[in-house]
Amino acid sequence: MAFFWSFSSVPLLGLLSLFLTTLQPSSSAAAHLTTTSIRFRKPSTTADVPVFREAPAFRNGETCGSSTVDRIHVAMTLDASYLRGTMAAVLSVLQHSTCPENVVFHFLYVRNEPQVFSSIKSTFPYLNFKTYRFDATRVLSLISKSIRQALDQPLNYARIYIADILPANIKRLIYLDSDLVMVDDIAKLWGFDLNDKVLAAPEYCRANFTNYFTDAFWSDPVLSRTFERRKPCYFNTGVMVVDMDKWRKGKYTRKVEYWMVVQKQKRMYQLGSLPPFLLVLAGNIKPVHHRWNQHGLGGDNIEGKCRSLHPGPISLLHWSGKGKPWLRLDSRKPCNVDHLWAPYDLYRPSRHFFEE
Numbered sequence: 435m436a437f438f439w440s441f442s443s444v445p446l447l448g449l450l451s452l453f454l455t456t457l458q459p460s461s462s463a464a465a466h467l468t469t470t471s472i473r474f475r476k477p478s479t480t481a482d483v484p485v486f487r488e489a490p491a492f493r494n495g496e497t498c499g500s501s502t503v504d505r506i507h508v509a510m511t512l513d514a515s516y517l518r519g520t521m522a523a524v525l526s527v528l529q530h531s532t533c534p535e536n537v538v539f540h541f542l543y544v545r546n547e548p549q550v551f552s553s554i555k556s557t558f559p560y561l562n563f564k565t566y567r568f569d570a571t572r573v574l575s576l577i578s579k580s581i582r583q584a585l586d587q588p589l590n591y592a593r594i595y596i597a598d599i600l601p602a603n604i605k606r607l608i609y610l611d612s613d614l615v616m617v618d619d620i621a622k623l624w625g626f627d628l629n630d631k632v633l634a635a636p637e638y639c640r641a642n643f644t645n646y647f648t649d650a651f652w653s654d655p656v657l658s659r660t661f662e663r664r665k666p667c668y669f670n671t672g673v674m675v676v677d678m679d680k681w682r683k684g685k686y687t688r689k690v691e692y693w694m695v696v697q698k699q700k701r702m703y704q705l706g707s708l709p710p711f712l713l714v715l716a717g718n719i720k721p722v723h724h725r726w727n728q729h730g731l732g733g734d735n736i737e738g739k740c741r742s743l744h745p746g747p748i749s750l751l752h753w754s755g756k757g758k759p760w761l762r763l764d765s766r767k768p769c770n771v772d773h774l775w776a777p778y779d780l781y782r783p784s785r786h787f788f789e790e
């Protein structure tokens with residue numbers, strides 16, 4: 435099994451954030467950090483990492499190739515707070531794959547949480563995965579406060595830097611959020627023809643695009659011309675197929691960062707890492723069938739109200755929005771759609787939960 439650590443190519447910054455990720459918040463280095471508007475969650479202790487049961491081994495079907503060109507590369511973020519979602523997502527991908535042994539997972543993390551890594555290993559003993567540290571200092575100064583605190587975590591921004599972080603021999607990548615389950619063969623999404631586009635994702639042209647940006651944006655004579663000669667539509671960055679070579683060559687990381695710098699000066703939007711993606715790419719992506727991102731199952735960003743499914747075939751269910759199925763199931767007030775997530779839940783409640 436491949437398992438390696440990636441360190442920043444900038445030694446000083448890398449070292450700095452290594453300290454930030456290992457020190458307690460009361461230390462001087464971390465205290466300095468809290469002078470910015472971004473707060474790290476408290477470092478987790480053993481008690482914070484849930485316990486999971488071991489997933490079965492998933493084996494390739496007879497038709498599967500076994501060379502490097504047959505690999506399917508999937509990137510996801512990894513941290514203790516969303517671990518239960520990550521586990522369910524991984525299980526769902528493997529379970530519906532014809533060639534599960536060909537799927538390689540690339541996990542990005544900000545804080546070094548050994549229990550999280552060992553938890554992945556013990557839950558999926560046969561999983562082909564690599565872990566990469568995302569240097570949060572790269573993005574901390576660029577994050578502006580959004581309408582939901584969870585969206586402001588540096589790890590949410592890691593998707594912008596994936597092409598820099600992953601090895602150059604990875605030419606194509608599927609990025610997946612941690613609050614979703616795949617209910618179809620990921621190979622179908624992987625094989626999608628991007629034509630000349632850098633990114634493919636389901637796009638939603640009936641959503642009112644105006645609402646993703648503030649009046650300050652639309653009333654600014656220069657900014658409001660951003661989408662000229664484009665037909666911009668909303669797309670969700672939780673499910674994306676990315677041509678990594680085109681992303682690198684086109685310097686898309688810089689392009690997305692550029693808008694985050696502008697956002698710091700002129701408040702153009704209220705969501706987190708999504709709007710800068712829209713500014714760069716909306717109207718210029720390869721649309722994928724909506725079945726690949728039935729999003730918004732977590733409800734809205736404020737209350738996380740229950741929502742029902744949109745009609746039509748479904749290959750992927752996504753609990754974007756405030757409500758997360760594992761939290762709503764635990765609270766014993768689940769939404770109907772949460773019962774579709776439950777079969778993928780590998781969480782093993784502690785024994786005393788059942789006793790008494």
Ligand SMILES: *[C@@H]1O[C@H](CO)[C@@H](O)[C@H](O)[C@H]1NC(C)=O
Pocket residue numbers: 642643644645
């Ligand atoms: C979209 O929303 C804006 C602002 O809320 C509104 O002015 C506009 O009429 C809406 N457009 C459509 C097509 O509904």
